[in-house]
Amino acid sequence: MSKKHLFQFLDSPRGMPAKVSLAERVAGSFDELYGRFEQADAAHQAGRCLDCGNPYCESKCPVHNYIPNWLQLVQEGRIIEAAALCHETNPLPEMCGRVCPQDRLCEGACTLNDGFGAVTIGAVEKYIVDAAFAQGWRPDLSKVKPTGKRVAVIGAGPAGLACADRLARSGIEATVFDRYEQIGGLLQFGIPSFKLDKAVIATRRGVLEGMGVRFRLGVDVGRDIAIDALLREYDAVFLGLGAYRYTDGGLPGQDLQGVLPALPFLVQNGRLVTGSEPAGRPIAGWEDQLVLPDLCGKRVVVLGGGDTGMDCVRSAIRLGAASVTCAYRRDEANMPGSAREVANAREEGVRFLFNRQPLAIERGADGAASGVRVVETRLAEADASGRRHAVAIAGSESVIVADVVIIAFGFSPQVPAWLQALGVQAQANGRLRVGGNGRLPYQTGHDALFAGGDCVRGADLVVTAVQEGRDAAASIARMLRGKKSIPLALSGA
Ligand code: FAD
Ligand code: SF4
Numbered sequence: 001m002s003k004k005h006l007f008q009f010l011d012s013p014r015g016m017p018a019k020v021s022l023a024e025r026v027a028g029s030f031d032e033l034y035g036r037f038e039q040a041d042a043a044h045q046a047g048r049c050l051d052c053g054n055p056y057c058e059s060k061c062p063v064h065n066y067i068p069n070w071l072q073l074v075q076e077g078r079i080i081e082a083a084a085l086c087h088e089t090n091p092l093p094e095m096c097g098r099v100c101p102q103d104r105l106c107e108g109a110c111t112l113n114d115g116f117g118a119v120t121i122g123a124v125e126k127y128i129v130d131a132a133f134a135q136g137w138r139p140d141l142s143k144v145k146p147t148g149k150r151v152a153v154i155g156a157g158p159a160g161l162a163c164a165d166r167l168a169r170s171g172i173e174a175t176v177f178d179r180y181e182q183i184g185g186l187l188q189f190g191i192p193s194f195k196l197d198k199a200v201i202a203t204r205r206g207v208l209e210g211m212g213v214r215f216r217l218g219v220d221v222g223r224d225i226a227i228d229a230l231l232r233e234y235d236a237v238f239l240g241l242g243a244y245r246y247t248d249g250g251l252p253g254q255d256l257q258g259v260l261p262a263l264p265f266l267v268q269n270g271r272l273v274t275g276s277e278p279a280g281r282p283i284a285g286w287e288d289q290l291v292l293p294d295l296c297g298k299r300v301v302v303l304g305g306g307d308t309g310m311d312c313v314r315s316a317i318r319l320g321a322a323s324v325t326c327a328y329r330r331d332e333a334n335m336p337g338s339a340r341e342v343a344n345a346r347e348e349g350v351r352f353l354f355n356r357q358p359l360a361i362e363r364g365a366d367g368a369a370s371g372v373r374v375v376e377t378r379l380a381e382a383d384a385s386g387r388r389h390a391v392a393i394a395g396s397e398s399v400i401v402a403d404v405v406i407i408a409f410g411f412s413p414q415v416p417a418w419l420q421a422l423g424v425q426a427q428a429n430g431r432l433r434v435g436g437n438g439r440l441p442y443q444t445g446h447d448a449l450f451a452g453g454d455c456v457r458g459a460d461l462v463v464t465a466v467q468e469g470r471d472a473a474a475s476i477a478r479m480l481r482g483k484k485s486i487p488l489a490l491s492g493a
Contacts, residue, residue, distance in 0.1 A: 014117030157185020159453025162469030253361030
């Protein structure tokens with residue numbers, strides 16, 4: 001047990017687990033960037049917590065984790081209790097500990113962030129769950145009474161997995177369908193291994209199966225099985241469909257050879273890295289995007305400054321690109337990507353060009369892409385939504401030379417026709433409408449259909465998808481309780 005004193009944060013600086021060396025990263029290592037704390041390091045970092053009376057970190061965390069409480073348990077070496085407590089609020093704590101943009105969430109709100117260095121909350125959360133799983137701990141559902149109710153979950157992304165976890169804890173049998181061959185959604189097919197080792201997802205699958213959750217993978221609902229069949233067979237259906245409609249920038253030249261959309265690039269590369277699937281296997285919705293170009297020695301330009309853009313630039317570095325440039329239309333302060341990931345990208349040699357709006361992809365003599373024509377921008381005053389728009393500066397055009405251009409402008413949801421036919425409505429931006437007008441939270445216009453995650457919020461974060469899947473399960477249990485008594489024991493390990 002580590003000894004804590006009140007002002008430990010003054011003597012002990014904030015510390016993260018060791019990173020894979022820069023030399024290994026630029027030489028092509030896709031290993032998870034941050035290592036794991038040992039017990040003593042985790043306890044020491046946890047001991048920096050001030051245990052504020054009103055913990056802002058908890059309020060800012062979308063799932064409202066009991067952060068100071070589990071930091072205290074880590075100091076006392078009570079890892080199993082800490083893991084159980086983590087799971088009370090967060091069905092996927094080991095994922096969130098790895099991929100949350102903590103600088104904008106829990107750690108950004110930590111009192112010590114004001115000059116002393118925030119407590120390394122995410123890394124400790126990852127440590128707790130990894131250590132507890134390694135010791136053989138698993139959620140204890142021995143007191144859960146089966147209700148006889150059955151729910152189909154469409155989508156094995158964080159929203160669907162969180163929903164399935166909470167359903168299982170309520171004694172409701174959950175069967176998760178996904179069109180992909182593995183669980184995880186964008187955790188598996190999007191986020192690269194250097195942010196999240198895919199073995200972590202495999203472990204979580206085993207944990208969920210141990211809780212009684214069933215998976216039917218490689219099943220595209222609407223094509224391989226009709227929603228009507230699911231509605232007949234199950235008491236309710238949760239939709240965790242994600243957001244996969246590609247934001248089309250409409251750039252002249254975007255169809256030239258050498259121009260790639262970000263997600264197929266990341267998915268194909270992820271398959272190569274993990275060796276799990278043949279890289280040539282079609283990606284649902286991207287069947288025409290099968291060839292992963294050789295980036296070795298190429299000048300790569302990535303357009304877009306979100307998480308997807310950061311994953312592309314850092315993957316391109318590892319794939320041996322001669323140079324990697326990220327062009328973003330606003331300034332660094334207004335970039336949506338996590339500050340930690342931007343810092344890591346810079347460290348790995350990525351060049352950032354802020355305030356650059358792409359205008360067109362230039363065509364080279366060989367007919368392929370040869371560069372990106374951009375115009376410099378300035379930021380206008382904030383509009384009603386608080387966002388500052390980029391305004392082009394006349395006469396400031398230039399060309400960034402490129403052999404390969406990766407477009408990472410983001411995604412929005414799209415309602416499948418089979419849902420529209422059931423009266424499920426969406427907003428103009430494709431987000432499914434849930435709740436309101438006497439509906440339960442996360443209930444769609446169809447009584448038995450609930451939804452959450454990116455298909456409701458628009459492309460957002462893993463932790464917000466987890467929160468919505470978790471809370472949608474509570475609504476589903478409430479609805480089914482109306483038909484037959486089901487205890488709302490949605491927390492507890
Ligand atoms: P998804 O993860 O997209 O899962 C939806 C699942 O539904 C998919 O597996 C899909 O196959 C399945 N599905 C859809 N329709 C059907 C159907 N008809 N039949 C069967 N299955 C279906 N967030 C962070 O917090 N941190 C990050 O670092 C981060 N990095 C990101 C990097 C990239 C490249 C991308 C694209 C996103 C990133 N995000 C990150 C965002 C995060 O991954 C998403 O917000 C989150 O995964 C959304 O979860 P979800 O469950 O709603 O959807
Ligand atoms: Fe922080 Fe995310 Fe963990 Fe919440 S879930 S404590 S925001 S890392």
